[in-house]
Amino acid sequence: MYRNVFILAMCQTMLMIGVGIIISTSVIIVKQMDISQKWATLPITIQYLSTMMVMIPVSRYMQRNGKKAVFRVGAISGAVGMALCASGVYLGSFFIFIAAGIFLGLYNAVGQFYRFAAADIADKEFKSRAISLTLLGGVIAAFVGPKIAEMTHELVGPDFTGSFIVLCVISIMTILLIGKLKLPPPIKNNNTDCIAKSITHVVRSNTFILAVSSSAIGYSVMIILMISTPLSMHNHDMPFSDIAFVIQWHLVAMFAPSFITGDLIRKFGVITIIFFGAILEAGAALVNLSGVSETHFLISLILLGIGWNFMFIGGTTLLTESYQPENKERVQGIHDLIVFTFITVSSLLSGILLYLLGWGVVNAISLIFPAIVLLMLARYVFLSRISKKHPDYP
Numbered sequence: 001m002y003r004n005v006f007i008l009a010m011c012q013t014m015l016m017i018g019v020g021i022i023i024s025t026s027v028i029i030v031k032q033m034d035i036s037q038k039w040a041t042l043p044i045t046i047q048y049l050s051t052m053m054v055m056i057p058v059s060r061y062m063q064r065n066g067k068k069a070v071f072r073v074g075a076i077s078g079a080v081g082m083a084l085c086a087s088g089v090y091l092g093s094f095f096i097f098i099a100a101g102i103f104l105g106l107y108n109a110v111g112q113f114y115r116f117a118a119a120d121i122a123d124k125e126f127k128s129r130a131i132s133l134t135l136l137g138g139v140i141a142a143f144v145g146p147k148i149a150e151m152t153h154e155l156v157g158p159d160f161t162g163s164f165i166v167l168c169v170i171s172i173m174t175i176l177l178i179g180k181l182k183l184p185p186p187i188k189n190n191n192t193d194c195i196a197k198s199i200t201h202v203v204r205s206n207t208f209i210l211a212v213s214s215s216a217i218g219y220s221v222m223i224i225l226m227i228s229t230p231l232s233m234h235n236h237d238m239p240f241s242d243i244a245f246v247i248q249w250h251l252v253a254m255f256a257p258s259f260i261t262g263d264l265i266r267k268f269g270v271i272t273i274i275f276f277g278a279i280l281e282a283g284a285a286l287v288n289l290s291g292v293s294e295t296h297f298l299i300s301l302i303l304l305g306i307g308w309n310f311m312f313i314g315g316t317t318l319l320t321e322s323y324q325p326e327n328k329e330r331v332q333g334i335h336d337l338i339v340f341t342f343i344t345v346s347s348l349l350s351g352i353l354l355y356l357l358g359w360g361v362v363n364a365i366s367l368i369f370p371a372i373v374l375l376m377l378a379r380y381v382f383l384s385r386i387s388k389k390h391p392d393y394p
Contacts, residue, residue: 004121005130007181008114011071013137013144014174015111016251018082018167020145022047022104024247025153025160027231027351028240032159033094041227041351046098048223048347050105051112052340058109059333066186067117071178074110077103079171086164090157107171112336117183119320120328129262131316135309138255145251146244153240186329202323202331210380211318212335214274216342217369218311221281223346224366225288225304226250228354229297236292246297253305261313270314275377277310278370285366292359311373 027040062070081103088097115131122130148166155162202208229250230243265273284304287296323331353362 004182005118005133007177008118008134009137010177011075011137011174012111012114012134013140014170014177015078015107015114016138016141016255017145017148017170018078018104019108020141020247020251021149021160021163021167022085023226024146024149024230024240024244025163027227028234028243029089029097029160030094031234033092033097035094037231038352038355040231040355041347043098043101044227045101045344045348045351047101047105047108048340048344050102051109052105052337052344054106054109055112055337055340056330056333058106058113059329059336062113062333063186063329066183067113067120068178068181068183070110070113071117071181072175074107075171075174075178077110078107078174079168081107082164082168082171086161086168089159089164090161092158109336109340112340113332115316116328116332119316121183131313132258132260132262135255135313136258138251139258142248142251142255146248149244150241199327199330199334202327203334205322206380206383207318207322208331208335210274210376211315211322212338213315213376214277214311214318214373215315215335216339217373218277218281218308218315219339220342220346221285221366221369222254222304222308223343224350224353224362225284226301227347228350228359228362229301231351231354232292232359233294233297238294242294246294246301249298250301250305253302254308255305257306257309258313261309262317265314265317270318271377271381273310274314274318274373277307277312277314278373278377280304280307280310282367282370283307285363288363289360307370 022044026043030040030043031037058070058074081100084096084100084103088094088100115134118130118134149160149163152162152166153160156165226247229246233243233246261273280303284300284307287300287303290296319332319335350362353365
């Protein structure tokens with residue numbers, strides 16, 4: 001079990017190295033192509049749109065053929081996407097750079113199941129910790145990714161061509177690493193009517209609704225602020241080294257708490273952790289509203305990263321309590337489809353809102369979403385107490 005969790009954590013690391021570099025460089029690459037700033041986040045939006053569109057097909061294919069085969073296909077798609085990114089940057093083609101997002105979206109969609117694979121092979125007591133340990137790969141990525149970008153962005157051709165060539169090689173390494181995984185075979189259930197009824201019951205449950213609300217809203221706030229931060233810093237004439245530094249520590253804040261998040265959930269409960277996650281994300285927006293220095297950007301993204309960690313791991317842990325083994329892949333796919341629908345819309349709105357309304361309005365709008373999660377938490381607690389007193393309550 002521990003060996004497989006380690007391999008999944010390394011796969012997560014390689015995935016997040018790519019994510020970190022793309023987030024740090026994408027808006028700068030688009031600007032150096034002389035594309036309007038309002039479309040600066042379009043390549044990332046296309047990537048998340050692709051992720052959203054393939055999430056359900058990926059989950060169904062995974063249910064029939066197992067996770068390992070799908071993980072391998074995802075890594076191959078990642079290698080193709082990174083090669084297209086390098087080509088787009090080298091040729092100065094915005095179209096090719098955007099097209100790469102289609103393949104990277106599939107890679108990202110498949111990568112979302114690394115944490116579920118870790119949960120599947122863990123016993124009940126180790127489940128939240130297995131999810132946390134898998135996501136810890138992001139901590140390594142936080143240090144390795146910016147260093148790769150710094151060392152390779154002028155290596156070949158236009159800026160960052162060399163970075164994407166290196167990322168292509170890393171994706172190929174992921175393919176080889178996946179070959180070492182040993183995962184349980186998929187659970188077969190030919191009673192499709194039973195599965196459909198079971199899934200319908202799950203998605204209507206209070207547990208699923210809160211789980212997906214925590215994950216989707218937590219991720220949306222993070223995407224809105226994380227993607228617009230490099231562009232805002234660039235607009236304030238801050239060098240790429242400062243941008244990379246802020247994104248680096250944001251990634252550390254996203255994943256470093258995973259050392260203890262699982263333990264915190266077991267000690268204080270998942271509801272408490274989601275609550276503090278929402279408070280921290282609101283705090284990130286408030287810090288941004290108080291100033292636009294490098295320190296403000298840094299503190300904000302650190303708070304944002306920790307808040308996302310609590311809300312996302314909390315939501316994922318809560319989700320594992322909502323389904324049965326025979327429908328887990330489909331429920332996981334529905335959860336991530338909803339999450340990436342929110343992410344896709346958020347990533348597109350991030351650049352447009354920043355262009356049209358400014359940095360202050362983007363952060364003011366971001367304050368609304370943690371408040372919604374707090375209301376969802378209150379609803380969940382209220383309904384849970386009623387159901388304990390009245391078991392027949394719907």
